[in-house]
Amino acid sequence: xxxxxxxxxxxxxxxxxxxxxxxxxxxxxxxxxxxxxxxxxxxxxxxxxxxxxxxxxxxxxxxxxxxxxxxxxxxxxxxxxxxxxxxxxxxxxxxxxxxxxxxxxxxxxxxxxxxxxxxxxxxxxxxxxxxxxxxxxxxxxxxxxxxxxxxxxxxxxxxxxxxxxxxxxxxxxxx
Amino acid sequence: xxxxxxxxxxxxxxxxxxxxxxxxxxxxxxxxxxxxxxxxxxxxxxxxxxxxxxxxxxxxxxxxxxxxxxxxxxxxxxxxxxxxxxxxxxxxxxxxxxxxxxxxxxxxxxxxxxxxxxxxxxxxxxxxxxxxxxxxxxxxxxxxxxxxxxxxxxxxxxxxxxxxxxxxxxxxxxxxxxxxxxxxxxxxxxxxxxxxxxxxxxxxxxxxxxxxxxxxxxxxxxxxxxxxxxxxxxxxxxxxxxxxxxxxxxxxxxxxxxxxxxxxxxxxxxxxxxxxxxxxxxxxxxxxxxxxxxxxxxxxxxxxxxxxxxxxxxxxxxxxxxxxxxxxxxxxxxxxxxxxxxxxxxxxxxxxxxxxxxxxxxxxxxxxxxxxxxxxxxxxxxxxxxxxxxxxxxxxxxxxxxxxxxxxxxxxxxxxxxxxxxxxxxxxxxxxxxx
Numbered sequence: 001x002x003x004x005x006x007x008x009x010x011x012x013x014x015x016x017x018x019x020x021x022x023x024x025x026x027x028x029x030x031x032x033x034x035x036x037x038x039x040x041x042x043x044x045x046x047x048x049x050x051x052x053x054x055x056x057x058x059x060x061x062x063x064x065x066x067x068x069x070x071x072x073x074x075x076x077x078x079x080x081x082x083x084x085x086x087x088x089x090x091x092x093x094x095x096x097x098x099x100x101x102x103x104x105x106x107x108x109x110x111x112x113x114x115x116x117x118x119x120x121x122x123x124x125x126x127x128x129x130x131x132x133x134x135x136x137x138x139x140x141x142x143x144x145x146x147x148x149x150x151x152x153x154x155x156x157x158x159x160x161x162x163x164x165x166x167x168x169x170x171x172x173x174x175x
Numbered sequence: 176x177x178x179x180x181x182x183x184x185x186x187x188x189x190x191x192x193x194x195x196x197x198x199x200x201x202x203x204x205x206x207x208x209x210x211x212x213x214x215x216x217x218x219x220x221x222x223x224x225x226x227x228x229x230x231x232x233x234x235x236x237x238x239x240x241x242x243x244x245x246x247x248x249x250x251x252x253x254x255x256x257x258x259x260x261x262x263x264x265x266x267x268x269x270x271x272x273x274x275x276x277x278x279x280x281x282x283x284x285x286x287x288x289x290x291x292x293x294x295x296x297x298x299x300x301x302x303x304x305x306x307x308x309x310x311x312x313x314x315x316x317x318x319x320x321x322x323x324x325x326x327x328x329x330x331x332x333x334x335x336x337x338x339x340x341x342x343x344x345x346x347x348x349x350x351x352x353x354x355x356x357x358x359x360x361x362x363x364x365x366x367x368x369x370x371x372x373x374x375x376x377x378x379x380x381x382x383x384x385x386x387x388x389x390x391x392x393x394x395x396x397x398x399x400x401x402x403x404x405x406x407x408x409x410x411x412x413x414x415x416x417x418x419x420x421x422x423x424x425x426x427x428x429x430x431x432x433x434x435x436x437x438x439x440x441x442x443x444x445x446x447x448x449x450x451x452x453x454x455x456x457x458x459x460x461x462x463x464x465x466x467x468x469x470x471x472x473x474x475x476x477x478x479x480x481x482x483x484x485x486x487x488x489x490x491x492x493x494x495x496x497x498x499x500x501x502x503x504x505x506x507x508x509x510x511x512x513x514x515x516x517x518x519x520x521x522x523x524x525x526x527x528x529x530x531x532x533x534x535x536x537x538x539x540x541x542x543x544x545x546x547x548x549x550x551x552x553x554x555x556x557x558x559x560x561x562x563x564x565x566x567x568x569x570x571x572x573x574x575x576x577x578x579x580x581x582x583x584x585x586x587x588x589x590x591x592x593x594x595x596x597x598x599x600x601x602x603x604x605x606x607x608x609x610x
Contacts, residue, residue, distance in 0.1 A: 012319045012320070013319060013320045014320075015204070015207040015208070018207065019200065019203050019204050019207065022203060023199075023200050023203070026195045026199060026200075027193075027195055030193065030195045030196070030199060031190050031191075031193055034190060034193055035190055040196055044196065044198070044199060044202050047199065047202065047203060048202055048203065048205075048206035049206075051203045051206050051207055052206050052207065052457075055207055116182075128183070132180070132183040132184070132186075132187055133183070133186055133187045133190050134187075134190065135187065160179060163179050164179060
């Protein structure tokens with residue numbers, strides 16, 4: 001397979017090969033980062049952080065075929081780190097500047113759902129974004145979030161239940 | 176459809192229709208390129224200065240070469256000259272000629288545990304008129320990887336037909352033997368590439384004189400500096416360290432600028448400053464990894480110390496400046512840093528203040544009191560950077576100009592600054608234990 005050859009090259013420190021691997025699934029990577037961060041700038045920042053870590057660690061990747069799930073897990077972690085840092089900032093500066101930046105030009109619908117998601121804990125938010133925004137199956141979600149499939153399912157379930165309490169209306173677990 | 180799922184699906188559709196930004200590939204490439212040595216903007220400017228103002232810059236240090244290489248005395252001095260005199264290094268003396276007559280000769284290389292240094296000459300019989308001829312793009316190809324140039328200096332003759340260059344590269348891995356020296360030029364608008372093969376002679380490599388781990392952490396107010404290791408070779412001394420990121424992020428900060436890594440750290444050997452060769456920093460999320468490079472250490476080392484002169488840190492303060500609309504420019508001082516308020520104007524319900532500071536100074540927690548009402552900072556508009564030569568100190572500094580925008584207009588204006596991020600002077604000395 002072509003990609004396994006490129007993964008081998010990337011493992012030897014070939015930067016172009018690594019970029020090629022990511023770009024060959026660019027939409028998947030970008031959407032994943034976007035689902036987490038909710039904006040283009042942070043998504044691209046997270047992708048940058050990810051590729052630097054991949055470059056450092058790829059030589060220790062044992063199974064070549066798990067490159068994509070491994071790298072997506074790293075991307076998810078990079079996104080979480082960015083979100084965490086951001087949270088800190090908004091917390092400390094009670095000024096309005098960040099808030100302006102946040103809400104400016106954002107579509108109504110998105111503010112809605114993102115606002116509701118804020119009420120969930122970060123684990124629940126994460127699985128709901130992966131499940132509903134990106135349509136990932138539980139196996140993939142479990143891989144990315146490093147928990148068992150059962151835990152992932154129960155997080156989705158509990159998250160939806162909580163959303164229901166906040167928004168009202170019906171809910172059920174989508175399979 | 177159920178309401179929650181509806182809402183979730185609606186957002187999913189938005190994500191599905193997202194277009195991948197065009198710049199994604201370039202940003203990924205850049206992130207990797209910077210991986211090895213992410214130079215601070217100021218370091219970049221400094222290296223350009225080195226190329227063009229070589230004689231005025233006391234750049235005491237790249238290591239160097241075999242039978243004494245002729246003609247490099249003006250390009251190198253200090254350590255390298257000394258090593259050159261002693262015939263350290265490996266002579267190569269191979270050339271490559273482009274079809275327009277430009278000839279590149281790799282005179283020699285010098286290798287130790289910190290660098291590979293290439294000594295080469297570019298000859299252009301018709302003269303090197305254009306800038307791009309001055310600085311070729313370089314790399315050395317090894318078995319599995321490319322070794323990139325990290326910095327260098329050159330000097331042209333008066334006729335501009337010949338330039339002697341000395342360039343540093345990353346040190347080759349222990350298994351490298353057959354390598355090639357590659358260079359790109361833009362000739363008649365087209366990139367052209369040439370290469371010179373050479374065989375590394377390990378017998379000529381110089382290894383290291385001190386190599387030890389330190390692993391000690393020092394605290395500077397709310398930032399930790401961790402010194403990891405030191406490696407001294409006949410050509411240079413490299414100290415690896417990491418610096419904790421600043422917790423705060425200045426309001427006045429423009430995206431994509433990383434000011435966490437600004438620092439000035441000197442190396443003292445037996446109490447005397449060792450020349451700085453440059454430094455690089457990279458960060459992958461957590462701490463900022465620093466690579467501090469200095470000249471080779473003197474022979475008999477009794478005491479080795481690091482002097483932390485400046486480190487970027489935050490400071491709370493309460494600075495109030497009275498302003499008037501359409502006032503003349505005003506120069507003021509904020510924690511010993513010069514701040515120039517260039518102008519103040521009002522337009523369509525907003526008040527705008529143009530101000531200039533050194534690029535490393537950023538403001539946070541900024542308000543404008545307009546007729547006794549506090550207005551928070553609405554937006555920062557970046558105007559740009561400028562290089563200013565400070566004659567008294569004989570050095571250049573980079574200034575940063577921006578416009579602060581506040582909602583509201585009025586007659587009585589007072590700018591209030593409650594926090595700044597700036598290069599704080601410490602002058603603390605850290606002793607490095609040497610065994």
